[in-house]
Amino acid sequence: MNSDLIKQLFRSFVGKDNDSFLKAANEIIENEERKKHRILVKELKEILNKNGNLGIPSEGYQKRLKENLPIPRDAEKGFSLLEIKEFHLDWSDVILADDIVSALNRIIKEYDKSEILATYGIKPKQKLLFCGPPGTGKTLTAQLMSSLLGYPMAYIRFDSIISSYLGETATNLRKIFDFFEQGRWVVFFDEFDVIGKHRDDHYEHGEIKRVVNNYLQMLDNFTGDSLIISATNHQHLLDPALWRRFDEILYFDIPDEKRRVLIFEKYLTVITKGNSLDIKKLSKQTDGMTPSDIALICFESIKNSVLSDRNRVEMDDLTSAIIEQKRRKDIKGRTNGVK
Ligand SMILES: Nc1ncnc2c1ncn2[C@@H]1O[C@H](COP(=O)(O)OP(=O)(O)OP(=O)(O)O)[C@@H](O)[C@H]1O
Numbered sequence: 001m002n003s004d005l006i007k008q009l010f011r012s013f014v015g016k017d018n019d020s021f022l023k024a025a026n027e028i029i030e031n032e033e034r035k036k037h038r039i040l041v042k043e044l045k046e047i048l049n050k051n052g053n054l055g056i057p058s059e060g061y062q063k064r065l066k067e068n069l070p071i072p073r074d075a076e077k078g079f080s081l082l083e084i085k086e087f088h089l090d091w092s093d094v095i096l097a098d099d100i101v102s103a104l105n106r107i108i109k110e111y112d113k114s115e116i117l118a119t120y121g122i123k124p125k126q127k128l129l130f131c132g133p134p135g136t137g138k139t140l141t142a143q144l145m146s147s148l149l150g151y152p153m154a155y156i157r158f159d160s161i162i163s164s165y166l167g168e169t170a171t172n173l174r175k176i177f178d179f180f181e182q183g184r185w186v187v188f189f190d191e192f193d194v195i196g197k198h199r200d201d202h203y204e205h206g207e208i209k210r211v212v213n214n215y216l217q218m219l220d221n222f223t224g225d226s227l228i229i230s231a232t233n234h235q236h237l238l239d240p241a242l243w244r245r246f247d248e249i250l251y252f253d254i255p256d257e258k259r260r261v262l263i264f265e266k267y268l269t270v271i272t273k274g275n276s277l278d279i280k281k282l283s284k285q286t287d288g289m290t291p292s293d294i295a296l297i298c299f300e301s302i303k304n305s306v307l308s309d310r311n312r313v314e315m316d317d318l319t320s321a322i323i324e325q326k327r328r329k330d331i332k333g334r335t336n337g338v339k
């Protein structure tokens with residue numbers, strides 16, 4: 001460890017200087033982060049967080065990250081091209097199919113052993129594509145990966161970088177890739193289909209094609225340590241050339257009956273369950289629904305029971321919330337006669 005930092009720690013302890021202590025502690029954490037000592041980093045952060053006054057407030061930590069690395073901005077409009085966020089999720093927050101859980105566990109393991117893998121000249125899987133219908137947990141899972149790896153998330157909405165000044169888009173992409181080459185992030189390109197779905201769009205064909213090619217090249221040439229996750233719910237629109245670029249492609253499906261039981265249980269743990277509650281039955285009634293639908297159904301039911309001063313959720317609360325959710329989905333599916 002850097003001897004200056006140790007001295008700074010001692011001096012700040014003797015001088016009761018919390019700011020100076022935190023500064024040194026943060027630098028130590030960042031040094032360890034660079035060395036990929038993730039478990040140590042996680043433990044150090046936890047130790048700091050345990051002590052209320054000395055803790056690294058999440059916002060403060062983000063602010064520090066931002067101070068060190070200026071967030072790239074769109075040159076024309078000045079908005080930031082990405083957002084840095086920190087998450088603290090664990091496996092219990094996301095209910096996923098077994099094959100996805102094992103693929104993700106495997107990736108985490110690869111990052112855990114990345115130093116050893118590096119001695120063989122091998123890198124962990126770095127480029128993931130999450131596909132599947134809306135509300136199946138793609139964004140949530142990217143947040144989970146950020147939490148488990150201990151890398152902050154760099155969140156990029158694709159449509160925001162496809163600037164109305166299309167000529168700027170390639171520059172924006174370059175700025176983004178340059179930014180995350182420097183650190184260790186879970187880079188999340190959300191609604192990535194924007195880039196894929198316009199590829200054959202006759203209006204902006206040339207420009208969009210150039211952007212797609214730029215993106216692919218940058219993905220190919222990426223040498224940083226970050227994990228790059230792209231998400232889409234229009235995988236069928238993506239150009240076949242894109243598929244080769246990903247180390248792992250995961251499909252987030254609509255949960256089956258068994259998984260729906262787990263999702264109901266997860267979202268209803270916060271409240272006392274009335275005797276009438278039959279989760280198996282609820283699961284049967286929600287065939288075809290996404291985890292997001294089920295989460296909403298549970299939130300509505302909990303609200304309902306709290307508002308009627310019961311603080312106990314009953315089957316009726318859930319049944320009516322299911323009917324309401326079905327009605328909403330039905331409206332969404334209507335096309336006003338437009339085909
Ligand atoms: N697999 C899951 N397990 C538990 N909760 C889930 C899961 N999937 C979705 N949810 C709930 O639904 C919300 C929305 O999910 P999320 O944003 O991850 O969906 P998405 O797949 O990214 O959808 P979109 O394609 O619209 O971006 C989550 O915040 C969570 O409350």
Ligand SMILES: [Mg+2]
Pocket residue numbers: 138139140190231
């Ligand atoms: Mg999403």
